[in-house]
């Protein structure tokens with residue numbers, strides 16, 4: 001008892017236990033609110049490291065937004081791992097690829113897979129990305145023209161079919177035909193079901209029950225053991241390509257790059273196919289979500305949209321892998337979209353052993369002590385709230401939650417690197433350390449190529465719809481209770 005009394009977590013700041021539900025702790029409040037809303041509220045009051053009550057009488061949870069502590073969590077992947085209770089679920093949903101792997105297995109897979117994400121490899125994918133962007137541009141333009149010049153669409157359906165087209169082509173040379181192929185429709189339907197299931201109370205319950213009773217995943221119950229539908233579809237398509245050898249001619253996609261390193265210390269065919277499924281799941285809806293929310297911001301900020309369009313048109317040249325990085329304002333728009341609407345608004349880690357986290361911002365405990373480090377016990381569950389960190393007014397100033405791309409090109413408007421987290425562009429949208437997003441270069445090129453292609457001919461306008469933000473697998477727009485729905489009005493761009 002004396003040991004527990006001395007634990008830092010006992011004295012960590014955070015919302016009072018009296019405000020927590022006796023059975024669901026503070027977790028139900030987090031789930032019921034908009035994405036990360038509750039964490040942001042508490043971090044504004046109590047600082048960047050807080051504790052909250054967990055559901056089902058689990059030990060208190062730590063929410064860590066302190067930049068030094070977060071960097072240690074992401075760097076020391078032996079001490080901080082994804083929760084082992086979810087590992088069988090990941091294996092069933094996307095297979096035993098990179099998202100599933102831990103420790104030496106992860107390091108081995110990651111080293112081999114990096115070949116598919118080098119600058120050179122992404123350059124090789126750029127023509128496919130640009131073609132998919134142009135397809136989306138003409139689909140929307142045709143829709144506008146056939147609707148008397150203005151069409152109201154669920155933009156998520158369009159961004160999602162475009163990023164599925166991209167990932168199909170670049171990862172295994174498959175054409176999902178702008179959402180028209182049978183497989184694309186099955187994937188969209190399955191994803192839509194998952195997103196909407198994620199809004200229900202069962203979705204809140206499942207992870208907390210699993211955390212309390214991890215053995216559930218090994219029960220011989222068919223519905224628990226069932227393989228995810230998207231894994232089945234993508235696995236079948238990729239297996240067919242490997243079996244008939246057609247990946248060999250299409251040398252630039254990830255499958256063909258990985259097949260060169262198959263066997264002999266490389267990855268097995270099953271591991272390669274599991275990674276194709278992993279990339280399809282991790283790379284498709286994430287990029288689509290950031291695109292959809294950035295288009296919403298452009299619709300709400302016509303002056304930003306106009307400045308972006310002017311930049312793309314004035315540039316005048318052909319959009320390509322080499323020219324797109326020259327567009328400075330486009331870069332600022334993409335960074336701002338990723339800062340305010342990261343596709344993964346948070347992540348979870350569990351401490352595998354006792355550790356001491358450094359703190360950039362000392363915390364004041366409930367009994368008035370000041371801590372400059374924080375002791376973590378083995379088994380401690382920690383959440384890293386990316387969105388709350390990237391929109392923290394204590395770091396980003398009073399306009400932290402506002403969409404202002406100008407801040408990225410105005411000297412002194414972005415806080416200095418030492419005040420920001422370690423990560424791509426001092427953001428944590430792509431995580432950091434040995435498990436950062438392996439696809440970030442491709443994602444950035446996609447975001448830029450698709451936005452630039454769309455705004456040069458089309459204009460986006462807001463509608464009356466009230467759009468909420470929820471975490472259901474990834475960050476999702478929810479309109480009238482429907483997940484994955486973000487209405488926007490589209491017209492042709494003014495001459």
Ligand code: HEM
Pocket residue numbers: 098099110278279280282283284286287290342343344346347348428429430431434435436437438439440442443
């Ligand atoms: C805007 C788009 C994207 C965002 C915001 C994003 C964000 C992230 C984040 C935050 C993580 C770390 C998750 C965690 O450890 O909890 C991650 C990991 C990962 N991402 Fe992305 N991602 C994006 C696009 C992509 C793309 C296009 C691909 C692949 C084609 C991809 C593949 C992966 C994979 C395989 C991992 C696991 C890496 C590992 O554990 O070593 N992502 N991503």
